[in-house]
Amino acid sequence: AELGIGMLIGFGASLPLMGMQLGGRMIAQQMGLGLAEVFSPGEQQAGIISQLMFLFALLAFLMVDGHLVLLGTLIDCFHTVPPGGFRVDQRVMDLILGLLSSMLHLAIRVAGPLLCLVFLQSVAMGFIGRTVPQMNILSIGFVVRIFVGVMILIAAMQTKTGVMVDAIWHGLESVTSFFGSGS
Secondary structure, three states, X not given: OHHHHHHHHHHXXXXXXXXXXXXXXXXXXXXXXXXXXXXXXXXXXXXXHHHHHHHHHHHHHHHOOHHHHXXXXXXXXXXXXXXXXXXXXXXXXXXXXXXXHHHHHHXXXXXXXXXXXXXXXXXXXXXXXXXXXXXXXXXXHHHHHHHHHHHHHHHOXXXXXXXXXXXXXXXXXXXXXXXXXXX
């Protein structure tokens, strides 16, 4: 039972980080960097942007003292949940489902602006390719897509920071309030 408590607290704290990583994976796929994951020399198939987003989220987690909140939650759960008294019931499933949906929501919020703008860039490149058939769109399209994607990623980093911090606090508050309520 105590192992389940620790796993639930750790799982709840890691979901915003995984949401940022999933958002980075969606961004990399739309920018045309999805094949770079396949040819990565490491054992893990993780893209550069997803790793960047994960490390950025980890830095934000440490900056908002998420690790201290986790330790406080772990200590408080010893007072609210008696030893061997933790049971997986509907409330636990609702907590897990809520945390998973907030992770997916975070991934879409992080990747959404770039996905929309890269789609508009693809439409524009299609119009250019149709009006000027002499120009090879495939040869310049990938470079333009990556350049536009990186510029949008840099421009939207301030907004992503606010969204990420809100998601981290939401996840920590959900787990803290769950174990603070005498579950």
